[in-house]
Amino acid sequence: MNDEMSRRRGRPPGKPETNPAERILDAAAESFATHGSRGASMRTIADAAGMRAPSIYNHFASKDELLIAVGKRYFAALVPELQAASRMPGSGVERLEHLIRVATAVSTAHPFDHLTMVRELMQVRREPGAESLVADGQRCIAIWHLVIRRGQADGSLRRDITPAGMTWLIFTAITGLTDPGRRADILGDPSTRNVDTLCAVLIDGARPVRGG
Amino acid sequence: MNDEMSRRRGRPPGKPETNPAERILDAAAESFATHGSRGASMRTIADAAGMRAPSIYNHFASKDELLIAVGKRYFAALVPELQAASRMPGSGVERLEHLIRVATAVSTAHPFDHLTMVRELMQVRREPGAESLVADGQRCIAIWHLVIRRGQADGSLRRDITPAGMTWLIFTAITGLTDPGRRADILGDPSTRNVDTLCAVLIDGARPVRGG
DNA sequence: GTCTATAGGTAGATAGAC
DNA sequence: GTCTATCTACCTATAGAC
Numbered sequence: 001m002n003d004e005m006s007r008r009r010g011r012p013p014g015k016p017e018t019n020p021a022e023r024i025l026d027a028a029a030e031s032f033a034t035h036g037s038r039g040a041s042m043r044t045i046a047d048a049a050g051m052r053a054p055s056i057y058n059h060f061a062s063k064d065e066l067l068i069a070v071g072k073r074y075f076a077a078l079v080p081e082l083q084a085a086s087r088m089p090g091s092g093v094e095r096l097e098h099l100i101r102v103a104t105a106v107s108t109a110h111p112f113d114h115l116t117m118v119r120e121l122m123q124v125r126r127e128p129g130a131e132s133l134v135a136d137g138q139r140c141i142a143i144w145h146l147v148i149r150r151g152q153a154d155g156s157l158r159r160d161i162t163p164a165g166m167t168w169l170i171f172t173a174i175t176g177l178t179d180p181g182r183r184a185d186i187l188g189d190p191s192t193r194n195v196d197t198l199c200a201v202l203i204d205g206a207r208p209v210r211g212g
Numbered sequence: 213m214n215d216e217m218s219r220r221r222g223r224p225p226g227k228p229e230t231n232p233a234e235r236i237l238d239a240a241a242e243s244f245a246t247h248g249s250r251g252a253s254m255r256t257i258a259d260a261a262g263m264r265a266p267s268i269y270n271h272f273a274s275k276d277e278l279l280i281a282v283g284k285r286y287f288a289a290l291v292p293e294l295q296a297a298s299r300m301p302g303s304g305v306e307r308l309e310h311l312i313r314v315a316t317a318v319s320t321a322h323p324f325d326h327l328t329m330v331r332e333l334m335q336v337r338r339e340p341g342a343e344s345l346v347a348d349g350q351r352c353i354a355i356w357h358l359v360i361r362r363g364q365a366d367g368s369l370r371r372d373i374t375p376a377g378m379t380w381l382i383f384t385a386i387t388g389l390t391d392p393g394r395r396a397d398i399l400g401d402p403s404t405r406n407v408d409t410l411c412a413v414l415i416d417g418a419r420p421v422r423g424g
Numbered sequence: 425g426t427c428t429a430t431a432g433g434t435a436g437a438t439a440g441a442c
Numbered sequence: 443g444t445c446t447a448t449c450t451a452c453c454t455a456t457a458g459a460c
Contacts, residue, residue: 020425035335036248041453054455055426063454119331122393123247161409168394169385169410176384181334197373198381205417232443254436266438267444275436 021059023049026112029070033115034181037067037123068130071121074113075136078106086143092151093207099147100199104174108195111178118175141167151206158208170202233271235261238324241282245327246393249279249335280342283333286325287348290318298355304363305419311359312411316386320407323390330387353379363418370420382414 027048031040042053042063049056060066085098107114117133124130144167151157157166176182177195239260243252254275258265272278297310319326329345336342356379363369369378388394389407 036250036331038248038453039250042455043453051425052427053453054428054457057455058425119248158413161413162406165406165410166413168388169413172388172391173381173384176380176387179384182380194374194377198377201370201373201378201381201417202413203417204419204421205413205415207416209416210422250435253434255434263443264445265436266446269437270443 020049020051020055024051024056024059024066025070025073028066029073029110029112029116032067032070032120033112037063037116037120064124064127065129067116067120067124068127068133070113070116071130071133074110074117075133075140077110077113078103079136079139081106082140082143086147091156092147092154093156093203095147096151096157096206097199097203099144100170100174100202103170104177104195104199107174107178111180114175114178144170155208157206160209161206166206173198173202232261232263232267236263236268236271236278237282237285240278241285241322241324241328244279244282244332245324249275249328249332276336276339277341279328279332279336280339280345282325282328283342283345284348286322286329287345287352289322289325290315291348291351293318294352294355298359303368304359304366305368305415307359308363308369308418309411309415311356312382312386312414315382316389316407316411319386319390323392326387326390356382367420369418372421373418378418385410385414 024045027045028040031045031048034040042056045066046053046056056066060069081102082099085102086095088095088098090098121130121133125134145163148157148163148166152159152163177198236257239257240252243257243260246252254265254268257278258268261268268278272281293314294311297314298307300307300310302310333342333345337346353376357375360369360375360378364371364375389410
């Protein structure tokens, strides 16, 4: 019984995942995304990570720092991919397609990190240690804006929408894609093919209007 | 001092809003949407509604019931509008445009109700009293699916996306539109014109692909 | 670096005066 | 129908043994 209690929620057998900090981050991200940062307790996070709550404080100084660490991990995965995609050759609409592809890939690969960042990170924006998160967020937005502006300049993207508006629409669609609770309900089959088609709708909607 | 404390956060002077239950619902929706259902406390909700926490229990039996009441108010505003829009004459894509228009109007008119429903209502799905919420949600989804299927049948909507996928994409875009925290950051100017253009992107993306 | 025990604070909800 | 006072439970975080 003690054996079963001490290492609960085992990760898939083939994956040892011996790093405690990473285990804690995984558990925290899922808990934050599912129950909100206030609904997630250090006890349940620790439980999912296979330890007791006080042990978390050997790796992270506070709950807020845990929240910030999840955000940092997310941007560490996203920013380099976005930068690379924005530098690929092709027309504006093609580069935007690359951006959507990599952003969707990163966010569906780490859905809980994405949702934690979107829904819970506003609360710790002004906390010490969160400055880099704000900077990374602005860096990402700047990349999207630049690519869209260039697409509008070369005529491959419609000009009646602001880069900010289009960025927001794409970002919010990706956020919906990562929502594990609603995915199954509404999407039914979360197959990659379906996701690609949804991205195609966004891209086709972003092209210049016919005859215009 | 007691005078200032007892009736805090006054609504606009011209609006008496004497109904306590409605005041509580307004305060609860904003608090739920902003801080999450766990981050929102009965004390702060009561404070925003101009009363003390125990007084809320004269109108709602528990915090969960308050959450459910917000969801009910949202669907009471949305469902009739969706039904009316789905019955308007025209092609499938035109009816879908009507749906998007009324759904956007309702959700931006009651953004906190919408966000509360989206983010926090999953937790009380199986609570007694929440059955009608689940039913209303399924009713809305059915309307969207029907309109989209008809549009695909009459050739005014692309056929390579499932009704569920398109519904989800639109719904998630509307959710993003209601987010008061991010609206200003990303959209910049929350003017109606901008919102209409974003809806146009969705509609244009949903039309049959060119040459196909 | 993990644990048990616990401090200190705040949450939801109730009792009962008015 | 609103209030003050309060109960009980849970939360974050710390202390200190091992």
